[in-house]
Amino acid sequence: MTDSRVAEADLLRAVGRRLGRRDDPEGRPALPAPATALWNPSSSLPDKPAVMDRETLTQRFLAELSRLGGHGVRAGSPGEVVDYVRTVAAGGAVVMWDDPLLARLGLASALAGGPAAALAGAPTEPGLEVTVWGPALGRAAAKSIAAGSRTGITSAAWGVAETGTIVLPTGVGQGRLVSLLPPVHIALLPEEHLLPSVAELFRVLAREARTGSALPSSLSLATGPSRSADIENDLTIGVHGPVEVHVVLLSDTVSGGGGLA
Amino acid sequence: MTTPKRGPQTATAPRTAATPRPEAASKAGSRASFRRRALAALGDAQLRRAVRISVDEAGAARNQAVAQLVALAREGLVRGDFAAMRHRARDIKAETIGHLDLYLAQAAGAIRQRGGTVHFAAGAAEVGAIVRDIALTRGVTLAVKGKSMATEEVGLNAALESAGVQVVETDLGEYIIQLAGEKPSHIVAPAIHKSREEIANLLGRATGRSLPTDTPTLAGVARRVLREKFLQAGMGISGANFVVAETGTVCLVTNEGNGRLTTSAPSVHVAVVGIEKLVPSLEDLALFLSLLARSSTGQKISVYTHLITGPRGPGEADGPDELHVIFLDGGRSSILGTEFQDVLHCIRCGACLDQCPVYRQLGGHAYGGVYSGPIGAVLTPLLGGFAENADLPAEACSLCGACGEVCPSAIPLPDLILAHRRRMVREGRDHSGLGLPLRLAAAAWTRPWVYRASARLGRAVLRIARGTGFPGGAAAPATPAGPVSPAGPLAAWLNGRDLPPPASKTFHELWRERQQQGRDGQ
Numbered sequence: 001m002t003d004s005r006v007a008e009a010d011l012l013r014a015v016g017r018r019l020g021r022r023d024d025p026e027g028r029p030a031l032p033a034p035a036t037a038l039w040n041p042s043s044s045l046p047d048k049p050a051v052m053d054r055e056t057l058t059q060r061f062l063a064e065l066s067r068l069g070g071h072g073v074r075a076g077s078p079g080e081v082v083d084y085v086r087t088v089a090a091g092g093a094v095v096m097w098d099d100p101l102l103a104r105l106g107l108a109s110a111l112a113g114g115p116a117a118a119l120a121g122a123p124t125e126p127g128l129e130v131t132v133w134g135p136a137l138g139r140a141a142a143k144s145i146a147a148g149s150r151t152g153i154t155s156a157a158w159g160v161a162e163t164g165t166i167v168l169p170t171g172v173g174q175g176r177l178v179s180l181l182p183p184v185h186i187a188l189l190p191e192e193h194l195l196p197s198v199a200e201l202f203r204v205l206a207r208e209a210r211t212g213s214a215l216p217s218s219l220s221l222a223t224g225p226s227r228s229a230d231i232e233n234d235l236t237i238g239v240h241g242p243v244e245v246h247v248v249l250l251s252d253t254v255s256g257g258g259g260l261a
Numbered sequence: 262m263t264t265p266k267r268g269p270q271t272a273t274a275p276r277t278a279a280t281p282r283p284e285a286a287s288k289a290g291s292r293a294s295f296r297r298r299a300l301a302a303l304g305d306a307q308l309r310r311a312v313r314i315s316v317d318e319a320g321a322a323r324n325q326a327v328a329q330l331v332a333l334a335r336e337g338l339v340r341g342d343f344a345a346m347r348h349r350a351r352d353i354k355a356e357t358i359g360h361l362d363l364y365l366a367q368a369a370g371a372i373r374q375r376g377g378t379v380h381f382a383a384g385a386a387e388v389g390a391i392v393r394d395i396a397l398t399r400g401v402t403l404a405v406k407g408k409s410m411a412t413e414e415v416g417l418n419a420a421l422e423s424a425g426v427q428v429v430e431t432d433l434g435e436y437i438i439q440l441a442g443e444k445p446s447h448i449v450a451p452a453i454h455k456s457r458e459e460i461a462n463l464l465g466r467a468t469g470r471s472l473p474t475d476t477p478t479l480a481g482v483a484r485r486v487l488r489e490k491f492l493q494a495g496m497g498i499s500g501a502n503f504v505v506a507e508t509g510t511v512c513l514v515t516n517e518g519n520g521r522l523t524t525s526a527p528s529v530h531v532a533v534v535g536i537e538k539l540v541p542s543l544e545d546l547a548l549f550l551s552l553l554a555r556s557s558t559g560q561k562i563s564v565y566t567h568l569i570t571g572p573r574g575p576g577e578a579d580g581p582d583e584l585h586v587i588f589l590d591g592g593r594s595s596i597l598g599t600e601f602q603d604v605l606h607c608i609r610c611g612a613c614l615d616q617c618p619v620y621r622q623l624g625g626h627a628y629g630g631v632y633s634g635p636i637g638a639v640l641t642p643l644l645g646g647f648a649e650n651a652d653l654p655a656e657a658c659s660l661c662g663a664c665g666e667v668c669p670s671a672i673p674l675p676d677l678i679l680a681h682r683r684r685m686v687r688e689g690r691d692h693s694g695l696g697l698p699l700r701l702a703a704a705a706w707t708r709p710w711v712y713r714a715s716a717r718l719g720r721a722v723l724r725i726a727r728g729t730g731f732p733g734g735a736a737a738p739a740t741p742a743g744p745v746s747p748a749g750p751l752a753a754w755l756n757g758r759d760l761p762p763p764a765s766k767t768f769h770e771l772w773r774e775r776q777q778q779g780r781d782g783q
Contacts, residue, residue: 004379004380004381004391007380007381007382007383007387008369008379008381010381010383011365011381011383011536011588011590011594012362012365012366012381013362014590014594015361015362015365015536015594015597016362018594018595018597018598019359019360019361019362019597019598020598021362039356039541039542041507041541041542041543041544041545042544043349043352044340044349044353044542044544044545044547044548045340045544045547045548046334046337046338046339046340048337050336050337050338051337064561068564133578134578135576135577135578137578138578139528139578139579142578142579143492143526143579144492146579147488147492162333162338162561163561163562165562170573170574170577170580171574171577172574172575172576172577172578175577175578175579176521176525176579176580177525177526177579180518180521180522180525181488181522196337196338197333197337197338197339198547198550198551198561198562199338199339199340199547199548199551201547202543202544202546202547203544203547205543206542206543206544209507209508209543214375214570215508215510215568215570216570216574217375217569217570217571217572217573217574217577217580218524218525218567218568218569218570218573218580219567219568219570220521220565220566220567220568221562221565221566221567221568222564222565223560223561223562223563223564223565223566224564225564226516226517226518226564226565227516227517227564228433228434228480228516228517229450229516229558230432230433230434230437230450230451230452231433231437231452231457231460231476231479231480232311232314232455232456232457232460232476233314233315233318233450233453234457234476236476236477236480238480238484239433239480239483239484239517239518239519240431240484240487240488240491240517240518240519240521240522241517241518241521241522241564241565242518
């Protein structure tokens with residue numbers, strides 16, 4: 001490690017010297033604290049936060065998502081969520097996040113044909129093979145379960161109306177591969193978590209990162225299904241990531257929301 | 262640049278007519294010159310058709326996406342129109358590059374605080390040694406790699422393969438190029454010069470099957486092959502589109518999802534990052550994401566924007582155990598403090614390639630380096646040696662200025678190309694022979710009577726030339742094959758151009774007539 005520290009000091013000193021900085025007798029240059037004293041980051045965003053009413057946010061998000069070949073639906077009751085997810089996920093194994101929103105909807109047991117299915121008034125049909133993500137799976141098994149599943153179900157932390165983007169965090173129950181390896185991805189997004197623009201999303205992320213709630217180890221902004229134009233500029237869907245992306249927008253009654261800060 | 266003659270002969274023109282004279286080829290030393298590579302590209306009709314279609318589509322998509330910013334700004338969704346956005350982009354980069362040592366130290370600190378390991382590498386040898394060491398001490402035999410220009414620069418694949426580590430490119434275009442044993446020909450679309458027949462052959466050879474040429478089948482085959490690699494690989498290697506200094510976040514932008522897979526499935530993630538890739542904060546990143554997607558593909562935002570802050574957290578069942586960020590100098594620090602410093606503002610969007618009339622005719626391989634197009638003409642001589650690459654700014658540019666207009670970081674590319682040319686002349690590397698004629702022209706044409714006399718003379722010469730078998734003249738053979746090229750100094754110039762018929766009247770004559778008519782009409 002000493003070697004790498006030497007390389008670091010050398011490089012930083014070389015850069016500083018080229019920029020006309022005199023060598024600091026202390027060795028390494030230090031950034032004046034706070035860092036933002038040098039720089040006003042908010043000037044990279046619109047001066048005023050964009051405001052959009054709920055209906056505009058929702059319609060715009062759905063329009064953008066569909067323009068990209070994604071599927072978006074609105075669900076006004078838990079039963080509608082379960083029905084839609086069951087229809088899309090039918091005919092293959094399911095891997096899903098262990099997170100409060102999915103748990104509250106009882107989605108795992110509903111799909112597997114458990115008691116929640118009866119609650120939601122679902123017809124009795126053979127249940128799907130459902131795995132709920134978590135540390136107990138172990139690294140190797142988690143990977144092969146995600147790779148062997150047809151459908152991955154997650155929630156989304158935010159949605160962006162401007163672009164049809166969903167924002168996928170990572171956590172103990174929220175695996176990266178759930179939204180990545182299965183050919184079908186279903187994301188549940190509370191309508192109250194829709195933001196007008198990418199700029200507003202980053203306004204929120206930056207505020208959170210500065211006020212103590214650190215960024216997750218992985219945060220993915222996903223906008224429609226995976227695509228490539230690498231073969232003669234011919235657009236093709238689903239090269240590496242999911243081929244099908246479904247976003248179920250949840251009304252406040254379904255998400256239990258209405259009190260979002 | 263030399264625009265090829267229009268007409269049916271273009272597609273089938275034998276290369277004999279395009280063979281450079283030996284002394285022209287030898288000027289750049291033993292290395293093949295830009296001129297030689299350009300002539301090879303001009304003779305490749307398939308390549309030129311593919312490149313033309315691709316850049317025209319990308320350029321049109323970019324123009325449309327950039328125009329939309331006006332309406333979005335009115336809604337308050339983006340900072341401003343393109344001019345305002347790129348003005349701010351330039352400010353962000355000027356701030357970062359102008360205090361690069363401070364921001365590098367800040368980024369390194371933030372990455373370490375989140376459990377990542379930071380390395381600093383002076384050049385290719387150091388990057389190779391660091392990555393080889395990480396791979397070998399962890400028993401890695403297979404690595405998957407996301408698209409990264411920085412690793413192309415340092416030839417990382419070769420360094421790893423010589424140590425027994427197989428490296429598989431996972432971007433579809435890069436994978437095709439790797440199978441072909443070639444280099445990317447475009448920053449964003451590395452395989453634009455390949456036809457679907459060639460791609461079907463390459464993928465067919467890799468899988469031992471004979472494949473149809475439709476896009477869904479080919480993409481599906483690549484997906485299956487690469488999926489296995491993702492799951493088996495012990496290491497994922499990526500570049501970075503941006504690194505946020507404040508949070509230590511590595512940002513990867515892809516459309517296929519290979520960037521996410523590369524950095525999520527294997528247990529070690531190594532990111533090789535040019536030191537100029539920093540931005541101060543997440544807000545600054547937001548602005549660049551919007552500009553990058555619009556400028557490179559005409560999208561509002563790329564399909565996947567992946568923000569990586571440290572290795573996986575405790576209890577997370579996937580994601581890398583280790584995150585290594587290697588900051589690569591690779592000649593960048595020597596650009597700091599020079600008149601070329603602004604080239605470090607480049608975000609590798611490829612917009613300048615898509616708008617460049619020279620690139621549109623040649624594709625990327627003619628530039629002979631990792632970076633092609635206008636950015637390559639400026640950057641390659643700085644990173645790869647001026648003496649070996651001075652012919653790029655000298656010859657691969659018509660100074661039309663389109664690149665400077667579309668650059669989302671407002672890099673004054675035409676000015677930097679001119680700066681290279683000034684340096685060439687200063688260092689006595691200008692062998693074009695244009696110095697004396699241009700000085701004479703300047704001396705003569707600043708005197709009106711000399712200008713008028715030379716215009717009359719020029720028209721007389723043109724009339725005579727067009728009546729002869731002179732190349733470009735009306736009596737020249739339709740196919741410029743065989744020894745029709747005169748060995749004169751104008752041959753190289755005339756071979757690529759139509760000689761227009763002289764106007765029946767000069768501008769001055771027309772002007773006099775109009776004045777006369779005006780007086781008569783009163």
